[in-house]
Amino acid sequence: MAYASSFDLVKLYAPSRLNYRKQIKQRKQRFVVFSSQNGAVPTAVKKLKVAYQGVPGAYSEFAAKTACPDCTPLPCRAFLDAITAVEEGKADLAVLPVESTMEGTALRNYDLLLRHDLPIVQEVSMYVHYCLLAMPGVQKGELKKVISHPLALAHCGRALAQLGVDHEAVEDTAGAVELLLSNRMLDTAAIASSQAALLYGLDVLAQDVQDESWNVTRFLILSKDKSIPKKNKFGSKTSLVVAHHTGTLTVLLKLLSAFSARNINLTKLEVNPSRTDGPVLVLDPKEGGPLKEFPCVLYVDFEGSMDDQKIKDALAEISEFPVFIRTLGSYSCDPHIYGLQ
Numbered sequence: 475m476a477y478a479s480s481f482d483l484v485k486l487y488a489p490s491r492l493n494y495r496k497q498i499k500q501r502k503q504r505f506v507v508f509s510s511q512n513g514a515v516p517t518a519v520k521k522l523k524v525a526y527q528g529v530p531g532a533y534s535e536f537a538a539k540t541a542c543p544d545c546t547p548l549p550c551r552a553f554l555d556a557i558t559a560v561e562e563g564k565a566d567l568a569v570l571p572v573e574s575t576m577e578g579t580a581l582r583n584y585d586l587l588l589r590h591d592l593p594i595v596q597e598v599s600m601y602v603h604y605c606l607l608a609m610p611g612v613q614k615g616e617l618k619k620v621i622s623h624p625l626a627l628a629h630c631g632r633a634l635a636q637l638g639v640d641h642e643a644v645e646d647t648a649g650a651v652e653l654l655l656s657n658r659m660l661d662t663a664a665i666a667s668s669q670a671a672l673l674y675g676l677d678v679l680a681q682d683v684q685d686e687s688w689n690v691t692r693f694l695i696l697s698k699d700k701s702i703p704k705k706n707k708f709g710s711k712t713s714l715v716v717a718h719h720t721g722t723l724t725v726l727l728k729l730l731s732a733f734s735a736r737n738i739n740l741t742k743l744e745v746n747p748s749r750t751d752g753p754v755l756v757l758d759p760k761e762g763g764p765l766k767e768f769p770c771v772l773y774v775d776f777e778g779s780m781d782d783q784k785i786k787d788a789l790a791e792i793s794e795f796p797v798f799i800r801t802l803g804s805y806s807c808d809p810h811i812y813g814l815q
């Protein structure tokens with residue numbers, strides 16, 4: 475299992491509830507010492523650092539370890555910080571959740587993809603099942619509030635309505651758990667994974683609290699390295715953004731005709747018009763800044779790589795139109811849906 479090692483560590487250094495922060499620190503230190511004893515420092519140095527938003531136990535951390543089982547996950551406060559960590563060379567890769575079966579595209583995270591120049595090098599899809607967690611001994615009837623990541627709150631709307639308590643968004647699911655612990659909140663629950671319950675020593679008040687049992691989130695792994703990753707047995711996939719100032723319908727027709735003429739299979743096609751907060755901003759890596767403004771962009775994923783001639787031909791045909799096309803990355807297809815255990 476991709477993340478078995480982290481749970482072994484949890485057992486070894488199971489945090490006592492009062493001393494949690496200190497224990498986590500010790501856990502990290504012990505881990506580094508452990509690495510350097512086994513083949514000296516290079517083992518630790520060579521490990522890829524994968525930046526993710528959240529604290530240990532966040533779903534993005536599981537995605538990082540699934541994509542890259544030997545990596546050292548680097549917790550970051552916000553998704554933007556994870557991206558900046560890669561841009562500044564503090565991490566090798568960043569993990570970004572971009573869509574979920576229940577909520578569709580995470581537009582804010584897509585905005586980050588568009589505004590930065592970090593190619594997608596891998597995709598990971600994971601089942602996301604949530605638990606309602608509280609401080610040991612707290613009963614459901616004592617709850618006044620539930621806190622979690624906005625996506626998790628959205629995925630659990632029905633359970634929240636049934637509970638009939640307030641809810642509040644915080645940075646990430648595991649961060650919500652940490653907040654409960656550090657403030658000893660006895661009237662508040664967190665929505666997070668069962669692994670976060672284990673890791674932080676909280677009680678599980680309810681399991682599978684998401685509205686749908688089939689809840690899959692797709693994460694993208696970003697890198698600074700611009701070379702196209704090698705194909706695997708499932709072939710390649712490419713993500714593009716097609717931005718334009720003209721009629722969306724005409725651009726869509728042009729795109730569909732160029733792809734269908736070459737039997738290129740689309741796996742995502744989404745029209746994203748500008749929102750109330752202004753036009754969609756897209757970085758043109760050839761020109762650097764400033765960001766280009768568009769009233770509408772299309773998100774397009776398809777099977778094939780930018781190395782394939784028929785893909786190049788299709789894009790050349792679409793480019794006869796006044797559109798701005800940016801490749802977000804060609805990467806190996808991964809049709810597998812991973813679980814947390």
Ligand SMILES: O=C(O)C(=O)Cc1ccccc1
Binds near residue numbers: 535623
């Ligand atoms: O908050 C987390 O744990 C995250 O990693 C973000 C997230 C939240 C809900 C589903 C997938 C990712």
